[in-house]
Amino acid sequence: MKKYSLNILLVIFAIGLLFAAHFRIIDSYIQIVAMTIGINIMMSTSLNLVNGNMGEFTCGHAAFMCIGAYISSILSVLCFGSKFGDPLLPAASVLIVFPIIVLIGGAVAAVSSLLVSVPSFKTRDDYLAIISIAVNYMIISAIENMDFIGGSRGFQGMKDTVWAMIDIFDGPWMLFWVINFTIFTVWVIRRFISSTYGKGVNAICQDEVAAEIMSVNTNKIKIINFMVAAGLAGCAGGLYAHIIGYVNPQSFNILKSTEALVMVYLGGMGSLSGAVISAIIFTGLLEVLRSQAIVDGLLSPVTMMFPDWEPSAGVIKWVMIPLLLVIVMQFRPEGIMGNRELSDVFPWLKKFYRFK
Amino acid sequence: MTQTQTQTDTTPVLEIRNLTQRFGGLTAVNDFNVRLMPGELIGLIGPNGAGKTTVFNLVSGFYQPTEGEILACGVPTAGLRPHKVTALGVARTFQNIRLWNDMNVLDNIRVAQHYWLGYGFFHSVVRTKRYKTREEEIAKEAAELLDVFDLKRYADELPKNLPYGTQRKLEIARALSTHPKLLLLDEPAAGLNSADAKELIRLIRWIHDNFDVTIWMIEHHMDVMMELATQIKVIDFGETIAEGNPDQIRNNQAVITAYLGDDNI
Numbered sequence: 001m002k003k004y005s006l007n008i009l010l011v012i013f014a015i016g017l018l019f020a021a022h023f024r025i026i027d028s029y030i031q032i033v034a035m036t037i038g039i040n041i042m043m044s045t046s047l048n049l050v051n052g053n054m055g056e057f058t059c060g061h062a063a064f065m066c067i068g069a070y071i072s073s074i075l076s077v078l079c080f081g082s083k084f085g086d087p088l089l090p091a092a093s094v095l096i097v098f099p100i101i102v103l104i105g106g107a108v109a110a111v112s113s114l115l116v117s118v119p120s121f122k123t124r125d126d127y128l129a130i131i132s133i134a135v136n137y138m139i140i141s142a143i144e145n146m147d148f149i150g151g152s153r154g155f156q157g158m159k160d161t162v163w164a165m166i167d168i169f170d171g172p173w174m175l176f177w178v179i180n181f182t183i184f185t186v187w188v189i190r191r192f193i194s195s196t197y198g199k200g201v202n203a204i205c206q207d208e209v210a211a212e213i214m215s216v217n218t219n220k221i222k223i224i225n226f227m228v229a230a231g232l233a234g235c236a237g238g239l240y241a242h243i244i245g246y247v248n249p250q251s252f253n254i255l256k257s258t259e260a261l262v263m264v265y266l267g268g269m270g271s272l273s274g275a276v277i278s279a280i281i282f283t284g285l286l287e288v289l290r291s292q293a294i295v296d297g298l299l300s301p302v303t304m305m306f307p308d309w310e311p312s313a314g315v316i317k318w319v320m321i322p323l324l325l326v327i328v329m330q331f332r333p334e335g336i337m338g339n340r341e342l343s344d345v346f347p348w349l350k351k352f353y354r355f356k
Numbered sequence: 357m358t359q360t361q362t363q364t365d366t367t368p369v370l371e372i373r374n375l376t377q378r379f380g381g382l383t384a385v386n387d388f389n390v391r392l393m394p395g396e397l398i399g400l401i402g403p404n405g406a407g408k409t410t411v412f413n414l415v416s417g418f419y420q421p422t423e424g425e426i427l428a429c430g431v432p433t434a435g436l437r438p439h440k441v442t443a444l445g446v447a448r449t450f451q452n453i454r455l456w457n458d459m460n461v462l463d464n465i466r467v468a469q470h471y472w473l474g475y476g477f478f479h480s481v482v483r484t485k486r487y488k489t490r491e492e493e494i495a496k497e498a499a500e501l502l503d504v505f506d507l508k509r510y511a512d513e514l515p516k517n518l519p520y521g522t523q524r525k526l527e528i529a530r531a532l533s534t535h536p537k538l539l540l541l542d543e544p545a546a547g548l549n550s551a552d553a554k555e556l557i558r559l560i561r562w563i564h565d566n567f568d569v570t571i572w573m574i575e576h577h578m579d580v581m582m583e584l585a586t587q588i589k590v591i592d593f594g595e596t597i598a599e600g601n602p603d604q605i606r607n608n609q610a611v612i613t614a615y616l617g618d619d620n621i
Contacts, residue, residue: 214534215469228477
């Protein structure tokens with residue numbers, strides 16, 4: 001019972017959410033928020049693998065999301081859309097092909113992570129951070145200059161795939177895929193990092209020299225770790241593209257990477273549950289602060305002093321969230337969870353579940 | 357008798373020929389030669405900055421030698437990365453303890469088996485049968501090693517919370533976890549008081565007797581060195597200035613000069 005309690009809870013939660021979405025108990029806005037939370041969980045847990053577990057500082061994670069988004073969008077349009085001519089595949093196959101398309105996007109993103117992981121053999125810390133920013137810019141600029149996929153105007157047509165799914169059965173398909181991929185991401189990362197093989201990643205973080213001497217093939221582990229992280233970010237990108245139905249290189253710029261960074265540092269470096277929790281909190285906060293009424297309420301003491309100033313929610317949220325980060329770093333520099341997991345913070349939870 | 361023995365013995369565990377390492381204009385190690393036969397316990401001493409740790413770094417593959425050749429168990433180590441050298445059977449400890457401080461003691465021992473895991477990313481994620489049997493074997497082996505080192509009660513502790521002497525012991529245990537044929541100990545007694553040093557002498561002798569491992573150590577505690585080593589090499593400014601058994605070294609004029617200086621200053 002204990003062995004499966006978490007799985008059962010997750011399945012019940014997922015089915016409940018899907019039913020609620022299907023029977024319009026929650027409206028499409030809440031659905032979008034739920035999907036964004038899922039994608040942010042994928043982004044923060046995968047970045048946590050590099051920045052937390054391996055202790056390398058990279059801040060170009062959105063680049064891999066971008067590659068995943070574009071590759072899976074192009075494939076999706078090729079297979080089911082009419083933009084590049086007739087669809088290659090019958091619409092009925094969409095339910096099998098769609099996850100494969102997303103995974104291919106992830107695989108290509110994983111390969112592209114070599115751009116960061118190969119330099120990481122020799123450099124680390126600040127220098128690697130600069131390299132990762134450079135890679136982020138490189139990829140965005142490369143896509144902006146590819147006119148056949150829209151260049152800087154962006155790329156669309158992925159909605160055809162989603163509609164093909166809806167034609168088969170009218171349900172919240174994207175929510176379904178996001179839930180599945182989110183669980184898949186956390187599952188892969190958890191299993192990888194808790195095996196002795198994956199603990200080599202932690203060994204590199206804590207003492208690379210000792211790791212090398214104690215027979216850890218550091219270069220290989222670095223490549224694999226970057227590939228896993230980038231691949232999962234690529235999957236997140238593929239899903240994101242299909243949710244929005246439109247991708248633009250500029251939506252994967254350094255600001256998006258910073259969002260992922262903020263989530264990792266908010267949650268606590270090296271803590272998987274921390275990354276999940278902070279992704280939920282962060283996305284929630286973004287949505288709450290989107291409301292003009294709430295922002296007006298929060299800022300009312302200030303606006304009383306300066307009656308001419310009318311803060312707009314869209315701008316103020318980028319003041320509030322970094323401020324939150326400053327406050328967290330000041331008073332709890334290790335993040336919400338530190339490098340501990342949920343079951344380390346609340347040992348009694350261990351009685352109820354086993355997570356592997 | 358000795359002649360036939362050396363002939364029947366297998367290849368040397370470590371053979372270094374004409375090893376020279378230069379860092380820019382500085383010659384850290386010059387024309388260094390050594391031959392370690394299985395089962396030996398040899399010492400390497402010299403004043404600070406003599407190049408002792410550089411020799412160890414060269415052997416374990418951190419630096420590529422400027423000149424000369426290193427053979428670990430008969431295999432040339434030129435161009436091999438450190439983990440490959442470890443895989444050949446060369447383990448080492450560090451002058452300043454380098455444990456993985458945020459991983460518990462058991463994991464420290466387990467990760468040192470990384471090269472021999474025999475499974476990769478796929479197996480770790482899918483948790484195949486191979487993964488499960490290998491993890492069990494590794495956990496069992498690690499537990500046994502902790503047991504013989506009397507560290508079992510610390511298995512769940514973080515190394516940084518352990519006493520200094522225990523950390524030293526754990527580092528040696530971790531090195532042995534890689535199944536070495538040659539163990540390089542870089543100042544194992546550094547920072548230990550005399551009681552701990554006595555304990556360490558016992559430990560090293562016990563490891564030497566029980567683990568079928570050749571030991572080569574750097575040490576500044578002369579009582580530790582004189583007690584343990586059968587053969588000592590002395591280097592100064594990268595040059596080998598003396599070698600012999602402890603008594604010969606104790607009375608060697610060149611060694612005394614290197615450590616204490618000349619009479620006529």
